[in-house]
Amino acid sequence: MGRGMAPRHRELTLAPRRVYVSPMTTSCIFCRIVGGEIPAEVVAREPDVVAFLDVQPLADGHVLVVPRAHVAAVEDLEPAAAAALFEAVLHLAGPVREALGAAGTTIGINNGAATGQTIPHVHVHIVPRWPDDGAGSIHTIFPRKTRRPLGEVGAAIRQLVG
Numbered sequence: 001m002g003r004g005m006a007p008r009h010r011e012l013t014l015a016p017r018r019v020y021v022s023p024m025t026t027s028c029i030f031c032r033i034v035g036g037e038i039p040a041e042v043v044a045r046e047p048d049v050v051a052f053l054d055v056q057p058l059a060d061g062h063v064l065v066v067p068r069a070h071v072a073a074v075e076d077l078e079p080a081a082a083a084a085l086f087e088a089v090l091h092l093a094g095p096v097r098e099a100l101g102a103a104g105t106t107i108g109i110n111n112g113a114a115t116g117q118t119i120p121h122v123h124v125h126i127v128p129r130w131p132d133d134g135a136g137s138i139h140t141i142f143p144r145k146t147r148r149p150l151g152e153v154g155a156a157i158r159q160l161v162g
């Protein structure tokens with residue numbers, strides 16, 4: 001019984017220590033993959049971007065494309081980093097689809113904790129899709145609870161876009 005308890009005790013004491021002692025960039029799992037500290041099935045390694053297979057894939061060939069820089073939200077990316085990220089997505093979408101014999105890909109970003117982004121380091125999902133795979137489109141994740149007229153919403157956004 002004593003042996004059985006040991007691993008559990010170690011887990012409980014290590015987790016908080018990691019949070020308090022390490023800076024964000026070293027506790028971030030994606031930063032550690034980018035830095036080669038944690039092994040991953042890397043499919044592309046570029047100067048500003050790394051792409052690897054999601055360890056909990058939604059479908060075979062589920063790829064995550066991440067900027068090397070630790071940035072939590074898309075809107076906080078430097079323009080050059082954003083360009084490099086999307087260029088990598090462009091570069092990978094075809095090969096990911098073809099390698100898996102898929103009919104298409106769903107490409108998406110959960111941007112912010114409220115959206116289900118569990119790791120605060122920007123990552124683009126590329127998920128291969130087939131006509132009979134049982135998954136929906138991006139539209140199917142929303143209950144469509146809209147209340148405001150398009151004109152009013154458009155004006156509010158335009159005012160901030162400048």
Ligand SMILES: [Zn+2]
Pocket residue numbers: 024025028029030031032069070071120121
């Ligand atoms: Zn990170």
